[in-house]
Amino acid sequence: xxxxxxxxxxxxxxxxxxxxxxxxxxxxGSQSFFWYRQYSGKxxxxxxxxxxxxxxxxxxxTAQLNKASQYVSLLIRDSQPSDSATYLxxxxxxxxxxxxxxxxxxxxxxx
Amino acid sequence: xxxxxxxxxxxxxxxxxEVILRCVPIxxxxxxxxxxxxxxxxxxxxxxxxxxxxxxxxxxxxxxFSVERPDGSNFTLKxxxxxxxxxxxxxxxxxxxxxxxxxxxxxxxxxxLTVL
Numbered sequence: 001x002x003x004x005x006x007x008x009x010x011x012x013x014x015x016x017x018x019x020x021x022x023x024x025x026x027x028x029g030s031q032s033f034f035w036y037r038q039y040s041g042k043x044x045x046x047x048x049x050x051x052x053x054x055x056x057x058x059x060x061x062t063a064q065l066n067k068a069s070q071y072v073s074l075l076i077r078d079s080q081p082s083d084s085a086t087y088l089x090x091x092x093x094x095x096x097x098x099x100x101x102x103x104x105x106x107x108x109x110x111x
Numbered sequence: 112x113x114x115x116x117x118x119x120x121x122x123x124x125x126x127x128x129e130v131i132l133r134c135v136p137i138x139x140x141x142x143x144x145x146x147x148x149x150x151x152x153x154x155x156x157x158x159x160x161x162x163x164x165x166x167x168x169x170x171x172x173x174x175x176f177s178v179e180r181p182d183g184s185n186f187t188l189k190x191x192x193x194x195x196x197x198x199x200x201x202x203x204x205x206x207x208x209x210x211x212x213x214x215x216x217x218x219x220x221x222x223x224l225t226v227l
Contacts, residue, residue, distance in 0.1 A: 032214075034215065034216075036218075042220070042221075043200075043202050043218040043219060043220050043221045044154060044202070044218045045218070046215060046216075046217060046218075049215055088154065090154075094167070096159050096161075096166040096167035097142050097144060097159045097161075097166065097167070097206060097208075097216065098156045098159060098167050098169075099144075099146075099154075099156060099216060100156065101153050101154040101155075102153070103152075103153050104153070
């Protein structure tokens with residue numbers, strides 16, 4: 001059973017702080033990893049993807065991948081109240097495009 | 112910016128009725144997907160579709176479900192005889208694959224299906 005695990009939270013951080021969101025996955029052969037943001041009642045919105053070990057930065061967001069530890073993380077710098085949402089980690093398991101999602105981490109950024 | 116669109120935004124149906132959920136993927140994308148999310152639960156993969164045939168389907172996608180690309184723009188999900196447990200948000204997604212295979216998937220706004 002291929003699984004993606006996230007802490008459901010809620011994770012609460014003050015405005016301006018760094019939010020750190022974590023994800024582990026079970027299939028060592030996985031190659032592609034995605035972070036989506038989902039506001040309540042809305043669809044998943046792509047934040048960023050990462051394929052290679054190490055860090056990938058895009059504005060206030062940094063994704064980190066450690067394939068040896070089967071671990072993906074997302075850092076949000078200078079968190080804003082508008083960042084309050086559920087963050088979904090997703091792993092692409094094969095070339096057919098099946099994304100396996102974690103249950104999501106609810107982030108709350110307090111003004 | 113191109114986006115995936117879905118209609119209707121909300122569908123209410125009686126148990127046992129057939130429903131068709133419609134999607135217009137991003138125009139230059141080649142892979143199409145359906146996912147569902149039951150309230151409070153994970154987003155779950157249903158099916159992927161490429162070159163007019165199903166690439167992969169989950170165990171949820173049983174004989175009651177079917178997908179079709181009836182023309183050059185629409186992608187549909189049909190549920191033949193709806194059950195109460197089919198009530199969920201259904202998301203369509205599409206991707207433009209890299210040379211190595213499927214790539215980043217962009218999601219539509221979803222159709223909320225309520226089965227009474």
